[in-house]
Amino acid sequence: MQFPYGLSDFGTLIEGGYWYQDRTDRLAALEAAGLQLIFLRPRRFGKSLLLSMLEHYYDLNRADQFESLFGALAVGRNPTPLHNRYFVLKWDFSLIPAYGEIADIEAAVHQHINDGIRDFERRYRDRLLEPIDLHPTNALSSWRSLLSIISQTPYKLYLLIDEYDNFANEVLMADRPGSRDRYQTLLQGEGLFKSVFKAVKAGAGGLGVDRVFITGVSPVVLSDMTSGYNVGKDIYLEPEFNDLCGFTETEVTAVLEQLAPADGAWSVEEALATMRTFYNGYRFSEEASESLYNPTLSLYFLDALRRHGQYPRRMLDENLAMDRNKLIYIAQLPGGEELLVAALAGDDRVVVPELVQRFGVADVLAAVKDQPFMASLLYFFGILTLSGEGVLAKLILRIPNLVARGLYVERLREHWLSAADGDIANQAAETLYLHADPAPLCDLIEQRYFRVLSNRDYRWTNELLVKFAFLTLLFDDRLYMAVSELETERGYVDLALILRSDKRHVQALDLLLEFKYLSLKTLELSGEQVRERSREALADLAPVAGKLDEAEAQAQAYGATLKSRYGFQTLHGFAVVALGVERLVWRTFRLSTTPA
Numbered sequence: 001m002q003f004p005y006g007l008s009d010f011g012t013l014i015e016g017g018y019w020y021q022d023r024t025d026r027l028a029a030l031e032a033a034g035l036q037l038i039f040l041r042p043r044r045f046g047k048s049l050l051l052s053m054l055e056h057y058y059d060l061n062r063a064d065q066f067e068s069l070f071g072a073l074a075v076g077r078n079p080t081p082l083h084n085r086y087f088v089l090k091w092d093f094s095l096i097p098a099y100g101e102i103a104d105i106e107a108a109v110h111q112h113i114n115d116g117i118r119d120f121e122r123r124y125r126d127r128l129l130e131p132i133d134l135h136p137t138n139a140l141s142s143w144r145s146l147l148s149i150i151s152q153t154p155y156k157l158y159l160l161i162d163e164y165d166n167f168a169n170e171v172l173m174a175d176r177p178g179s180r181d182r183y184q185t186l187l188q189g190e191g192l193f194k195s196v197f198k199a200v201k202a203g204a205g206g207l208g209v210d211r212v213f214i215t216g217v218s219p220v221v222l223s224d225m226t227s228g229y230n231v232g233k234d235i236y237l238e239p240e241f242n243d244l245c246g247f248t249e250t251e252v253t254a255v256l257e258q259l260a261p262a263d264g265a266w267s268v269e270e271a272l273a274t275m276r277t278f279y280n281g282y283r284f285s286e287e288a289s290e291s292l293y294n295p296t297l298s299l300y301f302l303d304a305l306r307r308h309g310q311y312p313r314r315m316l317d318e319n320l321a322m323d324r325n326k327l328i329y330i331a332q333l334p335g336g337e338e339l340l341v342a343a344l345a346g347d348d349r350v351v352v353p354e355l356v357q358r359f360g361v362a363d364v365l366a367a368v369k370d371q372p373f374m375a376s377l378l379y380f381f382g383i384l385t386l387s388g389e390g391v392l393a394k395l396i397l398r399i400p401n402l403v404a405r406g407l408y409v410e411r412l413r414e415h416w417l418s419a420a421d422g423d424i425a426n427q428a429a430e431t432l433y434l435h436a437d438p439a440p441l442c443d444l445i446e447q448r449y450f451r452v453l454s455n456r457d458y459r460w461t462n463e464l465l466v467k468f469a470f471l472t473l474l475f476d477d478r479l480y481m482a483v484s485e486l487e488t489e490r491g492y493v494d495l496a497l498i499l500r501s502d503k504r505h506v507q508a509l510d511l512l513l514e515f516k517y518l519s520l521k522t523l524e525l526s527g528e529q530v531r532e533r534s535r536e537a538l539a540d541l542a543p544v545a546g547k548l549d550e551a552e553a554q555a556q557a558y559g560a561t562l563k564s565r566y567g568f569q570t571l572h573g574f575a576v577v578a579l580g581v582e583r584l585v586w587r588t589f590r591l592s593t594t595p596a
Contacts, residue, residue: 041382274481436509453581
């Protein structure tokens with residue numbers, strides 16, 4: 001098997017014998033959904049390959065390739081009447097630079113549209129009755145000429161627009177000087193981008209454009225150009241198109257079974273459990289029942305299995321590193337850091353009445369940021385996903401998987417821990433991994449982290465605070481599945497560090513941590529008194545001993561489920577009690593093999 005990692009050309013994929021997860025059975029539903037469709041998905045989620053498939057299916061010049069391209073696919077056995085019936089024109093707005101002076105950007109827009117029309121003319125020269133009149137500095141005039149020429153033929157146009165909102169995303173993430181002004185010039189009033197989409201709308205009003213399919217990441221630009229293009233139908237929340245991009249677990253399982261080695265070097269069950277933890281969890285429709293695997297990350301993992309016979313060393317494909325910029329942007333907004341903390345808590349703290357689907361760049365850059373607004377942005381970016389309904393039918397959003405969780409942890413660690421403390425933190429974490437000794441880590445948290453976290457205005461000083469301190473310091477996807485709020489038969493584990501199945505040969509230990517919190521008021525001690533006493537003396541205090549016993553009992557109950565689920569022999573448990581934001585007291589133990 002060859003996996004099309006990084007490949008988005010449908011023709012090359014099929015002709016090269018690459019693996020393809022068939023989505024051609026959705027073509028009839030797409031045709032029935034409307035003439036001008038808008039489909040949003042996070043970056044690197046397979047949108048460009050989807051557009052390429054549409055291009056090859058509807059292109060009248062590829063009619064003689066239909067059997068070789070689609071014969072073995074679902075639509076090849078039951079084609080729609082519209083296959084190979086259109087002129088196809090494609091624009092990819094991600095190729096238009098979003099920097100420079102406004103005149104430079106406008107020139108680049110004209111150039112890109114003209115290049116697409118020029119390529120169109122070359123491909124369909126034999127079917128056009130006369131040349132298209134290209135205007136180098138006025139692509140809208142070129143567009144009108146193209147439509148005039150098309151009107152002389154028996155065919156209509158299918159327009160494909162990829163990454164329609166690329167410029168807006170560049171403005172949001174980069175926030176370069178003057179970006180907002182350039183954006184407003186292009187999108188508002190009679191700006192060029194708005195004029196382009198007005199021209200598309202006019203072309204679909206009986207001037208030769210029959211169908212339009214637009215992809216992007218967020219609905220930001222749609223709001224700013226509503227009056228210019230208000231005829232598109234949003235299908236990105238429709239349940240029948242939930243898995244139009246992305247893989248289901250059944251599909252991933254089938255591929256793993258084909259790849260499974262005869263020598264048992266890795267098992268399908270363990271590989272699937274790893275992929276599920278790191279890559280699964282996306283749901284784009286409230287009515288959809290199944291979550292999806294990120295296709296780019298899944299192909300990255302499967303390609304490593306095929307080529308090397310083992311998992312990739314790092315579970316995060318660095319091609320997705322730009323997602324970090326989105327989190328940095330959100331964290332810098334008023335209330336943004338609190339939203340990241342709420343999402344990372346993992347207990348349904350991010351709840352919104354509904355997704356905000358219409359907001360312009362002016363709203364994003366200048367408006368008051370409330371949680372529904374920012375949570376909706378993270379949903380469209382693919383860093384939060386739909387999880388279900390809460391009270392009064394409100395939407396619950398959560399982090400989809402461990403890769404996305406790692407981006408949150410990385411951002412908060414950078415925000416809370418100075419660069420100078422990085423080496424100390426790594427050494428303290430390794431001491432825990434290798435020797436089950438939490439002392440260096442607890443010392444670091446007491447001396448550095450508590451001073452930072454206690455000054456944040458989160459209105460939480462409880463076990464959540466200490467859990468975040470440990471989580472951000474211990475997250476290491478090279479070795480572990482660092483799972484917060486992992487569900488077991490008996491409740492939710494605070495933090496489990498489970499060795500990846502392909503790292504069982506290293507010396508690192510499987511770890512389970514349960515956290516409790518006692519206020520200084522409950523202890524009837526001052527901060528100075530707590531700091532003066534030894535950990536042993538503090539552990540002997542009745543309230544502290546009671547919390548340690550409670551945490552250990554929970555850990556013992558959870559441990560049996562975890563050991564059964566993951567198959568390891570030894571699990572080291574830790575009951576950790578925070579005394580205000582002053583001291584940490586812990587108890588270390590081995591977990592029993594049977595439930596308590």
